[in-house]
Amino acid sequence: MIKYRFGYAKYGEAKYVSHLDLIRLFSRSFKRAHIPLTYSEGFNPHPKLAIGLPLSVGVTSECECMDVEVDRELKKEDIDALNRSLPIGIHINGLCEKIPGTKKLSDIRFAEYRVTVVCDPVDPEKFSEFMSRPSVVVEKKTKRKTEECDILPDIHALSVCGITDDGLMLTMTLSAGPSANLKPDLVLTAMEKYIEGFNPKDYDIHRAKILSDAGLPLL
Amino acid sequence: MELSKILKEVQKPARYIGTEYNSVHKDLADVYIRFAFCFPDVYEVGMSHLGIKILYHLLNNEPDIYCERVFAPWTDMEEKMRAHNIPLFSLETRTCVSDFDVVGFTLQYEMSYSNIINMLDLSGIPALASDRGEDMPFVYAGGPCAYNPEPLSDVMDFFMIGESEEQIIEVMNAYRTWKKSGEPKIKFLESLLSIRGIYVPRFYDVSYNEDGTICEMVPNHPHAPTRVKKQIIRDMDACFYPETMIVPYMEIIHDRITLELFRGCIRGCRFCQAGMIYRPVRKRSPKRLLELAEKLIESTGYEEISMSSLSTSDYPELQELTEGLLDLTVQKKINLSLPSLRIDNFSLDLMQKVQKVRKSGLTFAPEAGSQRLRDVINKGVNEDDLIRSVSLAFAGGYSGVKLYFMIGLPTETDEDVKQIAHLAHKVVQAYRDTPKEKRNKGLRVTVSASSFVPKPFTPFQWAPQDDIETLRDKQHLIKDEIRDKAISYNYHEAKLSVLEGVFARGDRRLARVLLRAQKLGVRFDAWQECFQYDLWMEAFRQEGIDPNFYNHRERSYDEILPWDIIDPGVTKEFLMRENEKAKRGEVTNNCRKLCSGCGIKQFEEGDFCD
Numbered sequence: 001m002i003k004y005r006f007g008y009a010k011y012g013e014a015k016y017v018s019h020l021d022l023i024r025l026f027s028r029s030f031k032r033a034h035i036p037l038t039y040s041e042g043f044n045p046h047p048k049l050a051i052g053l054p055l056s057v058g059v060t061s062e063c064e065c066m067d068v069e070v071d072r073e074l075k076k077e078d079i080d081a082l083n084r085s086l087p088i089g090i091h092i093n094g095l096c097e098k099i100p101g102t103k104k105l106s107d108i109r110f111a112e113y114r115v116t117v118v119c120d121p122v123d124p125e126k127f128s129e130f131m132s133r134p135s136v137v138v139e140k141k142t143k144r145k146t147e148e149c150d151i152l153p154d155i156h157a158l159s160v161c162g163i164t165d166d167g168l169m170l171t172m173t174l175s176a177g178p179s180a181n182l183k184p185d186l187v188l189t190a191m192e193k194y195i196e197g198f199n200p201k202d203y204d205i206h207r208a209k210i211l212s213d214a215g216l217p218l219l
Numbered sequence: 220m221e222l223s224k225i226l227k228e229v230q231k232p233a234r235y236i237g238t239e240y241n242s243v244h245k246d247l248a249d250v251y252i253r254f255a256f257c258f259p260d261v262y263e264v265g266m267s268h269l270g271i272k273i274l275y276h277l278l279n280n281e282p283d284i285y286c287e288r289v290f291a292p293w294t295d296m297e298e299k300m301r302a303h304n305i306p307l308f309s310l311e312t313r314t315c316v317s318d319f320d321v322v323g324f325t326l327q328y329e330m331s332y333s334n335i336i337n338m339l340d341l342s343g344i345p346a347l348a349s350d351r352g353e354d355m356p357f358v359y360a361g362g363p364c365a366y367n368p369e370p371l372s373d374v375m376d377f378f379m380i381g382e383s384e385e386q387i388i389e390v391m392n393a394y395r396t397w398k399k400s401g402e403p404k405i406k407f408l409e410s411l412l413s414i415r416g417i418y419v420p421r422f423y424d425v426s427y428n429e430d431g432t433i434c435e436m437v438p439n440h441p442h443a444p445t446r447v448k449k450q451i452i453r454d455m456d457a458c459f460y461p462e463t464m465i466v467p468y469m470e471i472i473h474d475r476i477t478l479e480l481f482r483g484c485i486r487g488c489r490f491c492q493a494g495m496i497y498r499p500v501r502k503r504s505p506k507r508l509l510e511l512a513e514k515l516i517e518s519t520g521y522e523e524i525s526m527s528s529l530s531t532s533d534y535p536e537l538q539e540l541t542e543g544l545l546d547l548t549v550q551k552k553i554n555l556s557l558p559s560l561r562i563d564n565f566s567l568d569l570m571q572k573v574q575k576v577r578k579s580g581l582t583f584a585p586e587a588g589s590q591r592l593r594d595v596i597n598k599g600v601n602e603d604d605l606i607r608s609v610s611l612a613f614a615g616g617y618s619g620v621k622l623y624f625m626i627g628l629p630t631e632t633d634e635d636v637k638q639i640a641h642l643a644h645k646v647v648q649a650y651r652d653t654p655k656e657k658r659n660k661g662l663r664v665t666v667s668a669s670s671f672v673p674k675p676f677t678p679f680q681w682a683p684q685d686d687i688e689t690l691r692d693k694q695h696l697i698k699d700e701i702r703d704k705a706i707s708y709n710y711h712e713a714k715l716s717v718l719e720g721v722f723a724r725g726d727r728r729l730a731r732v733l734l735r736a737q738k739l740g741v742r743f744d745a746w747q748e749c750f751q752y753d754l755w756m757e758a759f760r761q762e763g764i765d766p767n768f769y770n771h772r773e774r775s776y777d778e779i780l781p782w783d784i785i786d787p788g789v790t791k792e793f794l795m796r797e798n799e800k801a802k803r804g805e806v807t808n809n810c811r812k813l814c815s816g817c818g819i820k821q822f823e824e825g826d827f828c829d
Binding site for chain 1: 237
């Protein structure tokens with residue numbers, strides 16, 4: 001049994017594939033590519049496959065990662081075979097065998113997103129003002145209830161990185177991982193609430209980086 | 220852009236994306252015929268259907284044909300599509316359905332008919348064939364419900380009756396020729412008249428008697444056959460079967476490889492339409508099935524494979540096949556999922572070997588509570604068989620049993636109905652009679668009662684259907700008779716069966732009701748949470764059509780039935796004979812024991828029955 005970390009991108013229509021569906025998709029793709037996954041023991045064996053950070057439905061990414069246990073050593077041809085076995089929109093773009101102890105999936109702390117917003121022009125200065133607020137309170141829905149909470153501590157960086165014909169592009173670094181997780185949609189909702197004249201008509205979210213505690217990429 | 224925006228706002232957007240593994244993507248420049256395969260229900264239901272898997276790959280094997288899939292959008296998606304003026308589109312290329320050459324619907328259950336009208340409406344295609352101009356696609360239907368095509372005959376340009384694997388290629392050839400000719404649409408429909416199994420409703424005129432029954436149904440075209448003979452596949456091993464299947468992103472109802480063992484059924488249950496219309500029995504060989512299984516496992520990566528047929532226990536080489544499949548699935552580390560089998564030592568042993576089956580539930584379908592009524596419906600099961608089977612199962616460690624029954628069967632009395640509860644009690648007793656050290660704890664007996672709907676081409680096609688009140692009384696009668704906490708009881712909404720009955724045995728005049736009901740807002744009638752009985756009744760009222768005319772009348776043998784236009788191979792004489800035997804409570808042997816002379820042997824040259 002050898003543990004590998006795979007890096008992959010999710011784009012195009014495949015962004016609508018949910019987290020749970022993606023796990024099933026990968027285990028079938030490994031089968032099609034003849035890569036023998038290690039299965040758990042027991043009554044209902046399942047492949048040992050862990051996705052680093054769930055990606056919301058509708059979000060694209062170039063930096064996803066998962067840890068997979070395999071029964072034999074992998075070669076480059078295996079990755080080619082796997083890529084041929086994946087549907088359009090999911091592509092393996094990295095592989096590493098020896099995963100440093102400081103880069104466990106549980107060490108994931110931050111994610112960087114690029115958000116393309118369709119909206120009327122807004123003064124970029126307003127976004128700096130937004131970040132200088134003492135607090136950013138929004139309604140956050142959990143499974144059981146909706147509560148007011150301050151999301152500012154989980155916004156680590158936010159800036160306008162480009163102006164487009166029909167709106168603008170933002171980058172934001174947010175808390176991610178097992179201890180705290182903030183979704184970019186909620187940041188947009190907050191900005192809509194606090195930034196006057198900012199009314200997104202549509203937006204596309206793309207995850208650009210997943211970072212560890214030490215601010216290092218996972219792959 | 221609009222579509223990508225609404226996909227973010229709907230539930231389960233994976234229903235609408237169409238880039239699944241093994242989906243077919245062609246260069247449109249190489250395509251001459253564009254075919255939209257429409258399933259009138261939501262994605263996860265439609266994708267579970269075997270017919271679509273077969274025909275999708277069969278058609279796409281033709282280089283100049285591109286078959287794409289279309290499903291009914293769920294209500295949230297439909298709302299957004301209508302709000303943004305997005306027409307119904309195919310999954311593969313997102314082409315509007317009205318831009319296709321041929322639009323085919325599969326008719327799997329009557330309760331999907333309103334979705335057909337709604338899908339045409341969403342596509343901007345007029346629902347009535349007579350309203351569609353030269354610029355509109357041909358719209359046709361096939362599948363089991365097409366054996367009574369009449370309720371949809373004003374909607375469809377034509378129907379394909381019977382098994383399509385060879386027929387659809389003939390139709391496509393005719394289409395190619397017609398398209399090259401540049402002639403008006405009617406010429407294509409005329410050219411179809413020489414193909415077996417094609418019914419073109421506009422080439423027939425129907426007149427009615429004063430009492431509303433059919434007076435005459437006659438061809439108005441010199442080449443239209445007086446009866447349309449169904450098409451069948453003669454050699455199942457040689458017949459096309461896909462070696463690959465689309466692997467959906469989302470979980471669908473039957474999320475596994477399906478191996479079709481055989482068509483037809485030797486049993487001859489008198490309520491069962493499938494058992495009549497799919498005759499004769501024709502099987503694939505174990506060798507062919509194992510070869511297909513291996514290829515499908517390779518090409519899909521699925522973790523489960525299942526066997527499909529009307530009665531898998533009747534597959535003659537079941538042992539050889541299951542042994543082969545077990546070897547294969549162990550080697551490939553996937554699961555073999557078993558259909559419900561007749562319980563005996565062989566099947567229990569098999570279930571033991573297939574570890575995936577949890578020892579919780581086994582399903583039995585006695586269909587009727589009393590022996591008298593089981594003889595009436597020719598369900599060749601007696602109480603001793605059932606008790607022996609459940610006792611074997613209990614001793615083998617199973618503690619859950621599901622029992623399926625129907626209520627509203629012909630000749631049924633209150634006593635027959637009460638016997639359903641009594642039979643369930645006897646099953647409980649069989650559990651208590653099983654030694655404690657052998658049986659598992661936690662007995663659960665589930666009794667499920669569905670409402671019988673008489674279907675065309677069955678011996679009960681002339682029978683009256685119970686009305687809602689009678690069905691409800693019977694449902695409660697069972698409830699009152701059940702006196703054991705280990706038994707749980709459920710039944711279906713009786714109102715659903717009214718509509719199923721009307722469209723199962725209806726005629727041409729019903730198209731008006733369908734169109735009206737769609738305008739009033741009915742959708743997804745097979746889904747309890749969507750079914751709107753009152754809207755349907757309003758549609759009947761507005762169109763001046765009485766649903767009781769179709770359901771509650773006993774039809775006489777000399778009445779002309781709307782589906783008489785179709786020749787399914789079994790003769791009317793056979794069905795009458797069976798109906799008379801039913802009234803006398805006489806059983807008919809299964810086909811392997813003794814040929815019952817249903818007519819199928821004369822229907823097709825050569826002896827076909829396996």
